[in-house]
Amino acid sequence: MKEDILAIYKKFEINNLDMFFDNLIEYVNKYYPVFSKYTSIDYLDAITRVDSAGLILGHSDDNFEIAIPFYTNKVIEGLSEEELSNQVSSLIWDLSAYMTEELCPSCNDSNLRLTTIVSKEDILVKFCDECLYTGIRNEHVEIEEDLVPAPKKKIEVYLSER
Structure with a gap:
């Protein structure tokens, strides 16, 4: 789980949020049983059905170029399954909620x-x-x-x- 999210974070490019977002959704789908322990099933099912084409991504006051290295360091330092699930869920929200x-x-x-x-x-x-x-x-x-x-x-x- 940890290695997979680090690989996704490593590929982050501010000019390619679509691919990054879709990779995050694939990650959630891959680890759905883990996410389902810490995330509402209704919310989880809703976000796993979306893709980047149906959303306006990155329209917030979040600075993803700073956030992703911060998240990467947190993962490397060691996050619990719950903390990692929450981090990814929050990132998906920040990227996609206009x-x-x-x-x-x-x-x-x-x-x-x-x-x-x-x-x-x-x-x-x-x-x-x-x-x-x-x-x-x-x-x-x-x-x-x-x-x-x-x-x-x-x-x-x-x-x-x-």
């Missing part, structure tokens, strides 16, 4: 991400990574289900209406 320029109306600390609900992918949900605010049509809502990154087509429609 970040808007709209500040969270609740905490004013972070920009909102565009997501959908696992079981209702037609509903666009704005989500704050910092305070976990969720909003639909600019109204705060409580959502019990898992959120996944919004697909490219949903984001394009949203951006065209702005």
Whole structure:
């Protein structure tokens, strides 16, 4: 598991996020039984069905050129199965959950991400990574289900209406 993720991290290129992302999804699929111990099955099933072509990747304030070497060092230092699963899941989220320029109306600390609900992918949900605010049509809502990154087509429609 460790060697496989290090090989993926070694191939990271900022100008080729599609291949990197698809390699991460393949990795999750390969180690699905491990990930399923630490990740919601609904979320896991949703992310393992996506590929880079259906998403807008790398649209966030994350600096992946710094993050990947940091993650690599953490793996080399030694991560538990759970920590490694969480690291990869977080990286997939950071790469694929489109970040808007709209500040969270609740905490004013972070920009909102565009997501959908696992079981209702037609509903666009704005989500704050910092305070976990969720909003639909600019109204705060409580959502019990898992959120996944919004697909490219949903984001394009949203951006065209702005």
